[in-house]
Amino acid sequence: MTDAAESVASSGRRRKSGAATIYDIAEAAGVNPSTVSRALNQPGRVSAKTEARIRAAADELHFQINPLARALPTGRTNTIALIVADITNPVVFETIRGAERAASIAGYTLVISESQESGAVEANTVERITPAVDGVILGTTRLPDKEIVRLAERKPLITLNREVKGIPHLASDPSHGAQQLVDHLDELGHRSIAFLGGPSRSWMSSRRWEALLHAARSHGIAIFEIGPHSPTLAGGAAAFERAEASGATAVVAYNDLVAIGLIQEATRRGLRVPDDLSVAGFDDIFAAELITPPLTTVRSDLRGLGSDAVRHLLRTIGVGEPVDGTADVTTELVVRGSTGTVRQN
Amino acid sequence: MTDAAESVASSGRRRKSGAATIYDIAEAAGVNPSTVSRALNQPGRVSAKTEARIRAAADELHFQINPLARALPTGRTNTIALIVADITNPVVFETIRGAERAASIAGYTLVISESQESGAVEANTVERITPAVDGVILGTTRLPDKEIVRLAERKPLITLNREVKGIPHLASDPSHGAQQLVDHLDELGHRSIAFLGGPSRSWMSSRRWEALLHAARSHGIAIFEIGPHSPTLAGGAAAFERAEASGATAVVAYNDLVAIGLIQEATRRGLRVPDDLSVAGFDDIFAAELITPPLTTVRSDLRGLGSDAVRHLLRTIGVGEPVDGTADVTTELVVRGSTGTVRQN
DNA sequence: CATCGATTGTCAATCGGTTGCCAACCAGAC
DNA sequence: GTCTGGTTGGCAACCGATTGACAATCGATG
Numbered sequence: 001m002t003d004a005a006e007s008v009a010s011s012g013r014r015r016k017s018g019a020a021t022i023y024d025i026a027e028a029a030g031v032n033p034s035t036v037s038r039a040l041n042q043p044g045r046v047s048a049k050t051e052a053r054i055r056a057a058a059d060e061l062h063f064q065i066n067p068l069a070r071a072l073p074t075g076r077t078n079t080i081a082l083i084v085a086d087i088t089n090p091v092v093f094e095t096i097r098g099a100e101r102a103a104s105i106a107g108y109t110l111v112i113s114e115s116q117e118s119g120a121v122e123a124n125t126v127e128r129i130t131p132a133v134d135g136v137i138l139g140t141t142r143l144p145d146k147e148i149v150r151l152a153e154r155k156p157l158i159t160l161n162r163e164v165k166g167i168p169h170l171a172s173d174p175s176h177g178a179q180q181l182v183d184h185l186d187e188l189g190h191r192s193i194a195f196l197g198g199p200s201r202s203w204m205s206s207r208r209w210e211a212l213l214h215a216a217r218s219h220g221i222a223i224f225e226i227g228p229h230s231p232t233l234a235g236g237a238a239a240f241e242r243a244e245a246s247g248a249t250a251v252v253a254y255n256d257l258v259a260i261g262l263i264q265e266a267t268r269r270g271l272r273v274p275d276d277l278s279v280a281g282f283d284d285i286f287a288a289e290l291i292t293p294p295l296t297t298v299r300s301d302l303r304g305l306g307s308d309a310v311r312h313l314l315r316t317i318g319v320g321e322p323v324d325g326t327a328d329v330t331t332e333l334v335v336r337g338s339t340g341t342v343r344q345n
Numbered sequence: 346m347t348d349a350a351e352s353v354a355s356s357g358r359r360r361k362s363g364a365a366t367i368y369d370i371a372e373a374a375g376v377n378p379s380t381v382s383r384a385l386n387q388p389g390r391v392s393a394k395t396e397a398r399i400r401a402a403a404d405e406l407h408f409q410i411n412p413l414a415r416a417l418p419t420g421r422t423n424t425i426a427l428i429v430a431d432i433t434n435p436v437v438f439e440t441i442r443g444a445e446r447a448a449s450i451a452g453y454t455l456v457i458s459e460s461q462e463s464g465a466v467e468a469n470t471v472e473r474i475t476p477a478v479d480g481v482i483l484g485t486t487r488l489p490d491k492e493i494v495r496l497a498e499r500k501p502l503i504t505l506n507r508e509v510k511g512i513p514h515l516a517s518d519p520s521h522g523a524q525q526l527v528d529h530l531d532e533l534g535h536r537s538i539a540f541l542g543g544p545s546r547s548w549m550s551s552r553r554w555e556a557l558l559h560a561a562r563s564h565g566i567a568i569f570e571i572g573p574h575s576p577t578l579a580g581g582a583a584a585f586e587r588a589e590a591s592g593a594t595a596v597v598a599y600n601d602l603v604a605i606g607l608i609q610e611a612t613r614r615g616l617r618v619p620d621d622l623s624v625a626g627f628d629d630i631f632a633a634e635l636i637t638p639p640l641t642t643v644r645s646d647l648r649g650l651g652s653d654a655v656r657h658l659l660r661t662i663g664v665g666e667p668v669d670g671t672a673d674v675t676t677e678l679v680v681r682g683s684t685g686t687v688r689q690n
Numbered sequence: 691c692a693t694c695g696a697t698t699g700t701c702a703a704t705c706g707g708t709t710g711c712c713a714a715c716c717a718g719a720c
Numbered sequence: 721g722t723c724t725g726g727t728t729g730g731c732a733a734c735c736g737a738t739t740g741a742c743a744a745t746c747g748a749t750g
Contacts, residue, residue: 019476019499021706032730037708047728067477068416069706073735077413079456087442088631097432100459104466109474112457114445121449129454131364132412154364233635260635267637286433287632290578290605292612366736377700382738392698414736417705 020061028057040065079109080313081129082306083122084139087114090285091255091302095139095160098306106314108134119143130155135313138162156316158309158326161204168316170309170326171207174282177298177331178211179218181280184296184333185250186219189342190278194248196239196258197227205254208282212252224248229258236261240269249278249342256281256288256297263291263338274340284334293337305329365406373402385410424454425658426474427651428467429484432459435630436600436647440484440505443651451659453479464488475500480658483507501661503654503671506549513661515654515671516552519627522643522676523556524563526625529641529678530595531564534687535623539593541584541603542572550599553627557597569593574603581606585614594623594687601626601633601642608636608683619685629679638682650674 022040026033031050038045039054046054057063071077082099084092096112103110111129115122119142126143130136135156141148145164151157152167159169185193195212198205209225216223226242229235236258243251243262253259259281263273273279273293281288284299312326367385371378376395383390384399391399402408416422427444429437441457448455456474460467464487471488475481480501483493490509496502497512504514530538540557543550554570561568571587574580581603588596588607598604604626608618618624618638626633629644657671 023706033707034709034731035729037706038729041708045728050728064472064476066706067473068413068422069735070708071413071735072417072706072737073708075735087445088438090631093433093438096457097459100432100457101461104458104470109456109458109477111454112441112445113449113454114442116446125449127409131409132454264635286435287635290609290632291635292637368736378737379701379739380699382736383699386738390698395698411736414705415738417707417736418738420705 019066020058020063021066022063024061025054025057025063028061029054077132077134078107079111079133080135080137080310081111081113081126081133082137082139082309083113083115083126083129083141085115085117085122085142086140087112089140090287091283091300092139094302095306095309098303098308099137099310100306101303102307102310106310106319108310108314108319110310115142117142123147126151134317137309137313156313158313160305160309163203168312168326170305170312171204171328172300172302172305172331173328174208174211174298174300174331175214177282177300177333178208179215180333181252181296181298182212182215182219182221184335184339185278185280186221188250188278188340190221190250191342192222192246192248192250193224194243194246194251195223195225195227196229196236196243196251196253196262197225198229198231198235198254198258200228202228202231202254208254222248227254229254231255232257233261233264236263237265240265244271244277250339251277251279253279253281256283256285256295259295259297259338260287260291263293263295274338275343278339278342280339282331288334289336296336296339297334298331299334300331301329364411365403365408366411367408369406370399370402370408373406374399422477422479423452424456424478425480425482425655426456426458426471426478427482427484427654428458428460428471428474428486430460430462430467430487431485432457434485435632436628436645437484439647440651440654443648443653444482444655445651446648447652447655451655451664453655453659453664455655460487462487468492471496479662482654482658501658503658505650505654508548513657513671515650515657516549516673517645517647517650517676518673519553519556519643519645519676520559522627522645522678523553524560525678526597526641526643527557527560527564527566529680529684530623530625531566533595533623533685535566535595536687537567537591537593537595538569539588539591539596540568540570540572541574541581541588541596541598541607542570543574543576543580543599543603545573547573547576547599553599567593572599574599576600577602578606578609581608582610585610589616589622595684596622596624598624598626601628601630601640604640604642604683605632605636608638608640619683620688623684623687625684627676633679634681641681641684642679643676644679645676646674 022033022036025036035046036054039051100110113125115125122142138159141162148164148167159167161171163169195209213223229239239262259279263279266273266277271277281295281297284297288295288297367378367381370381380391381399384396445455458470460470467487483504486507493509493512504512506516508514540554558568574584584607604624608624611618611622616622626640626642629642633640633642
């Protein structure tokens with residue numbers, strides 16, 4: 001009887017995968033659990049001697065704090081969520097990487113979730129995740145403004161490449177890279193540029209267009225927009241005829257995928273890039289340097305974007321220096337082989 | 346005084362971002378909190394009438410269960426972790442996507458973490474994450490066997506492309522794809538194949554080598570391994586001279602990146618692919634179809650790998666049908682332009 | 691009309707920490 | 721030896737759920 005009772009009691013104690021708790025440490029060190037908690041978290045709150053004893057016991061038992069149990073009373077989960085539309089998008093995963101690193105350095109865990117390009121899935125995911133995180137980054141959101149505002153009332157939130165009134169957001173500012181690109185094309189002798197726009201309501205596409213427009217005007221170079229196009233290889237291929245017909249000697253696509261699609265189609269039709277047509281893109285995705293010819297493109301510091309987003313969020317939560325407003329991430333031209341001097345007729 | 350006390354009390358109540366708790370619902374519905382819990386989780390445990398009343402109150406208050414609070418007594422977090430060495434690796438992120446989807450469908454959240462190719466970082470991350478998840482997937486681990494075994498004792502764990510005795514693991518089985526590739530090369534007239542191996546202790550590289558070896562022998566085709574090479578473009582470029590010197594008419598690289606590096610170097614040296622040399626890879630990364638010529642490669646069902654891993658893990662946790670052992674994921678040849686008939690001398 | 695059995699709801703303990711408040715303790719000053 | 725002020729450690733409540741044990745309720749039956 002006694003044995004049975006004892007075994008029940010002990011098995012009850014160590015039910016959870018045998019992980020040591022502060023109670024175990026307290027017992028081993030001969031102090032109260034609260035003292036253990038203080039020794040481990042509030043430097044100086046307990047005497048050096050007891051702290052040493054407690055730490056020794058903690059090591060001994062391979063103590064590892066249970067983040068869930070801690071989160072309950074404090075409300076701090078040390079976790080932030082990053083929601084993206086499509087993980088396989090090269091633009092997205094560099095951002096993920098930056099965010100992951102920044103979070104990791106700060107001792108935070110990053111939860112990544114993919115909304116599969118669907119607003120409904122995204123709403124669902126965010127609902128589910130929000131209560132378990134300290135903040136949310138909407139990487140490529142499909143949510144309506146209203147919804148975003150509502151979420152921001154519950155938890156600190158920041159958007160990337162999406163402007164919603166009253167919500168902090170971060171974006172890459174294409175103006176520097178666009179200016180460099182136009183400078184570059186000007187030097188090569190181009191006097192007329194066609195811009196292949198992205199999806200009609202793409203905020204990014206219009207920002208890039210405006211940056212190019214501004215730069216081109218400052219050079220007195222003609223520029224016009226063709227579009228919209230879907231942001232895919234097929235979109236670029238489909239743009240070919242209109243681009244060629246336009247008579248422009250240089251084509252700038254709103255992203256690399258479209259630029260690559262255009263190059264492939266042009267090559268298929270017997271045009272040589274860059275001899276017959278110069279092509280440039282935006283993003284500098286991994287494949288940009290692998291294709292033939294390698295793509296001249298405007299690179300965004302996506303990793304910086306991701307890490308800045310995390311840092312900003314952490315600051316509003318109270319980790320790191322106080323928040324200093326959001327500063328956009330810069331962009332830079334990467335010259336490769338797809339742009340060249342204008343053919344002399 | 347009374348007012349002050351009241352305001353303190355109420356602010357104390359709604360301290361946490363105003364989220365409603367089961368206590369609020371209980372009060373609104375005039376029942377005990379435990380009844381609320383049962384009404385929401387144990388179908389039939391409370392009368393239909395009360396349940397309806399409770400659900401109404403829950404909706405009214407926009408109740409959302411606090412996953413942390415639930416996890417504490419149950420030990421279930423509804424979260425699983427996926428640890429990878431490098432998020433930007435194309436092979437990795439398809440796996441991530443598969444895992445994310447499978448998890449999401451099962452109502453689980455996937456936590457992704459990058460170990461930055463470092464065993465120490467990985468060990469650290471795993472330590473930190475383990476107590477807050479129901480299971481762990483080691484995607485591309487650098488941990489020593491001993492450590493993995495130790496982790497597996499604490500939480501359900503599965504490895505991908507890494508065999509550790511006694512630990513469930515999942516891999517893509519290259520044999521089918523390798524067989525198809527050799528069939529294909531045989532048809533094109535190749536009688537001698539060079540294999541560009543990966544890093545010396547790469548488990549994946551040796552599995553692929555063995556699969557090719559087996560297939561080549563069954564065809565009576567000569568095959569030999571050159572290497573090791575680093576799994577990068579540079580690694581492929583560096584392999585060029587030895588590959589050419591070998592006299593093989595076809596080169597199979599252990600992954601696409603190496604294959605692409607080889608093609609680029611060969612092209613730079615004036616060789617034509619596939620006319621002078623056929624090249625193939627493994628993985629079918631995104632860039633494989635973008636390069637010139639597009640790469641013939643053996644594709645793994647990486648998305649399947651990721652989702653299988655999650656499903657397996659969930660089953661051992663007790664979600665879904667009982668566990669049925671691990672079955673490797675299959676591979677398939679994708680023929681593109683980098684392989685061709687042997688040049689007739 | 692009393693009793694039985696099944697159904698429904700409540701109590702209270704628990705998960706593993708955190709933290710406000712208080713008491714014990716200590717050393718030094720008087 | 722007493723008083724003072726600052727440390728140090730303990731008690732107990734609490735975070736928001738879950739759950740075993742039990743009591744109340746209800747309808748049906750003898």
